[in-house]
Amino acid sequence: GAGVSQSPSNKVTEKGKDVELRCDPISGHTALYWYRQSLGQGLEFLIYFQGNSAPDKSGLPSDRFSAERTGGSVSTLTIQRTQQEDSAVYLCASSLGRMNTEAFFGQGTRLTVV
Amino acid sequence: AQTVTQSQPEMSVQEAETVTLSCTYDTSESNYYLFWYKQPPSRQMILVIRQEAYKQQNATENRFSVNFQKAAKSFSLKISDSQLGDTAMYFCAFVTQGGSEKLVFGKGTKLTVNP
Numbered sequence: 001g002a003g004v005s006q007s008p009s010n011k012v013t014e015k016g017k018d019v020e021l022r023c024d025p026i027s028g029h030t031a032l033y034w035y036r037q038s039l040g041q042g043l044e045f046l047i048y049f050q051g052n053s054a055p056d057k058s059g060l061p062s063d064r065f066s067a068e069r070t071g072g073s074v075s076t077l078t079i080q081r082t083q084q085e086d087s088a089v090y091l092c093a094s095s096l097g098r099m100n101t102e103a104f105f106g107q108g109t110r111l112t113v114v
Numbered sequence: 115a116q117t118v119t120q121s122q123p124e125m126s127v128q129e130a131e132t133v134t135l136s137c138t139y140d141t142s143e144s145n146y147y148l149f150w151y152k153q154p155p156s157r158q159m160i161l162v163i164r165q166e167a168y169k170q171q172n173a174t175e176n177r178f179s180v181n182f183q184k185a186a187k188s189f190s191l192k193i194s195d196s197q198l199g200d201t202a203m204y205f206c207a208f209v210t211q212g213g214s215e216k217l218v219f220g221k222g223t224k225l226t227v228n229p
Binding site: 031033045 | 118120156157158159160161164205207215216217218219220221222
């Protein structure tokens with residue numbers, strides 16, 4: 001695609017439910033990142049993929065959070081048993097995977113847990 | 115720990131004037147890249163400028179330039195001839211060669227350009 005695509009753009013869910021957030025990176029980009037942005041805060045790193053493997057998942061806040069990437073392309077971030085503190089914008093980015101290359105971001109998924 | 119500090123949560127500037135956003139970072143690595151990203155109200159993050167740590171010359175991109183002081187671990191962004199479209203959140207970030215190549219971001223500076 002032309003850019004990084006994330007879906008849904010907005011999601012409202014009830015506390016305790018599971019949610020899946022999807023990221024379609026730019027074709028050919030081997031690196032994929034997930035970040036969380038809470039209101040008025042910076043970007044909190046969650047997980048990084050190189051191809052289908054995740055060399056760094058140190059940012060996942062708890063075992064309720066998991067992510068996978070298939071075919072070196074689409075990634076899904078799953079949050080189980082959502083809590084109100086999970087409410088945030090979840091941003092996905094992709095890049096060619098070399099350190100100095102630009103990371104292209106999607107427009108994010110705004111998750112609201114009520 | 116690798117951290118980025120942006121000490122100015124909010125700034126404002128008059129249209130056509132110059133503004134400087136500050137950023138300091140902390141890493142024990144010697145080879146890394148520094149970035150400034152812009153996030154307008156649309157939420158779309160856009161790369162503004164990048165700097166390689168091994169280059170002494172400061173990067174410039176049109177009205178945007180940086181003042182990179184490696185010894186001080188400082189990486190400020192100067193915006194010249196500010197335009198209304200520059201109103202956005204600005205994030206400083208870096209990535210190191212030793213490690214997972216994750217971008218580490220600061221908390222951002224909210225810049226408002228006033229007419």
